Amino acid sequence: MKKPPQTDWLLYCRPGFEQDCAQEALRQAKQQKPIIGTEQPAIIADSGYVVVALNEQKLSWRELIFTRQLIRLHHSIATLPERDRLTPILDAISTLPGTFGALWLEAPDTNEGKLLPTFTRRFQPLLETALREQGRLQDDIQNKHNKLPRLHIFFPDKNSAMIGSSDPHNSAEAIMGIVRQSMPPEAPSRSTMKLAEAIEVFMDRSEQTRLLRQGMQAVDLGAAPGGWTWQLVKRGIRVTAVDNGPMKGALINHPLVQHLKQDGFKYAPRKAVDWLVCDMVEKPSKVAKLIEEWFAAGWCKHAIFNLKLPMKQRVIALDSALGGIRKRLDEEGINYRMIAKHLYHDREEVTVFLTKTKG
Ligand SMILES: C[S@@+](CC[C@H](N)C(=O)[O-])C[C@H]1O[C@@H](n2cnc3c(N)ncnc32)[C@H](O)[C@@H]1O
Structure with a gap:
């Protein structure tokens, strides 16, 4: 043959x-x-x-x-x-x-x-x-x-x-x-580079301009000390930062930041927001479930979140977490685009971008 x-x-x-x-x-x-x-x-x-x-x-x-x-x-x-x-x-x-x-x-x-x-x-x-x-x-x-x-x-x-x-x-x-990022001296934590990298990798220029606009509203779950929140407020986005830990530096009394000392898994916004970002260190299945709930409830249109990787069977664990989100959004009739990458600034986690799309 x-x-x-x-x-x-x-x-x-x-x-x-x-x-x-x-x-x-x-x-x-x-x-x-x-x-x-x-x-x-x-x-x-x-x-x-x-x-x-x-x-x-x-x-x-x-x-x-x-x-x-x-x-x-x-x-x-x-x-x-x-x-x-x-x-x-x-x-x-x-x-x-x-x-x-x-x-x-x-x-x-x-x-x-x-x-x-x-x-x-x-x-x-x-x-x-x-x-x-x-x-x-x-x-x-x-x-x-x-x-x-x-x-x-x-x-x-x-x-x-x-x-x-x-x-x-x-x-x-x-x-x-590798999409390299430099550490902005005013940012409160090195994690800021992770969200900066995610924005560069997942969205082209026109999408960045369209999806990250001044006057938008975001929720940051697991926000402290504030590296991700900082990326959003520097784009003029108003952020509800949910974390029992303290925010740092310029974000402590920032006019665009409301800091809530609450459990991110229990928090629900009063009104729908444009963005959800989530960097809580938890089991991938638990974070995936939370993201599903936010999209199914219509609480946000776009999200960037981390999924922590287990020591073994990482591909299988990711499949299960991402598959769960896909299944739920399909059941809810939601059109979306989802992309996950092990970014340069990710170590034992991967970063995911999920956005609702039209029809
Ligand atoms: C990796 S840090 C986040 C770093 C942050 N993204 C930044 O850029 O500075 C994880 C944060 O999640 C918070 N966290 C963990 N579980 C949480 C929960 N159930 N509710 C709210 N915050 C939580 C921790 O207090 C911690 O500040």
């Missing part, structure tokens, strides 16, 4: 989550077609990446929670010669068809990987010049509307390289799949 074609995919993830990343990708592929003739991925623990071999199945980056970046892998160079690392990389690129819209040199998000950018930085101008001379790399202005594939050179370490491409419509728009 003829062997089915095989495509290798390179997925980036948070170190320590390789198993979850691979499990989720394989499951998504198997939902389309059984995987034939491929072996289980060889997972390198704490490496920050996974390679999975599929047949013709397509992976959808948006629907993969643990995958930071989705790359079609074309070549792996196991040993780069120390004296000339560039030539084998250029040779491998020369076998690929077409032109590229960007060249991204990347390394895993590990301690070792953090040392690699100084090393990869030297290659960037050399490779870029060579590829432009060959007409293989368009500049940003030419590429603005074309959305050509990006070329990725991934260095798992100094001595090896993986060469692949990503589809700008089915991948993260940020190098290494």
Whole structure:
């Protein structure tokens, strides 16, 4: 029997989550077609990446929670010669068809990987010049509307390289799949970066302008010391901050903030609000239930919330929590869009965006 074609995919993830990343990708592929003739991925623990071999199945980056970046892998160079690392990389690129819209040199998000950018930085101008001379790399202005594939050179370490491409419509728009945030000095907690990242990852510019407007109303459950509330009030949104703990800094007597020392699982708003955000550390099933109740009661239109991950069977626990929300909203006849991602600022949790949509 003829062997089915095989495509290798390179997925980036948070170190320590390789198993979850691979499990989720394989499951998504198997939902389309059984995987034939491929072996289980060889997972390198704490490496920050996974390679999975599929047949013709397509992976959808948006629907993969643990995958930071989705790359079609074309070549792996196991040993780069120390004296000339560039030539084998250029040779491998020369076998690929077409032109590229960007060249991204990347390394895993590990301690070792953090040392690699100084090393990869030297290659960037050399490779870029060579590829432009060959007409293989368009500049940003030419590429603005074309959305050509990006070329990725991934260095798992100094001595090896993986060469692949990503589809700008089915991948993260940020190098290494990480949307970096800087800590605003006035914000009361580092958690503020998590909501800032969620807003960037889940909503495009026009959605951000449309959904986060001055004069809107929000409820923040588990708000203290106030990093998430701060993200909302800085956009002119009025926030009811529910937490038995104290708010900090400028948020203590902020004109847009009402702090209620109450249990977030029992709180009900007097009037419907635009936004619910929730960062209470609780069982994912309990938080999911609460979110369902808010949407079913019509108390909010949009939500961003965290689901804490268990130590084991994380994919299954998430399936159950997110599946419960889907089932309930379907039963209630509510149209919605939901996306969950293990963000850069998430550790043992994932962040979810849920928004009501029209018809
Ligand atoms: C991770 S912290 C939230 C950090 C906050 N999002 C920020 O950016 O500063 C979790 C908060 O949830 C609160 N919390 C936990 N269970 C709660 C409950 N049942 N009701 C209200 N707050 C709760 C805790 O007091 C704690 O302040």
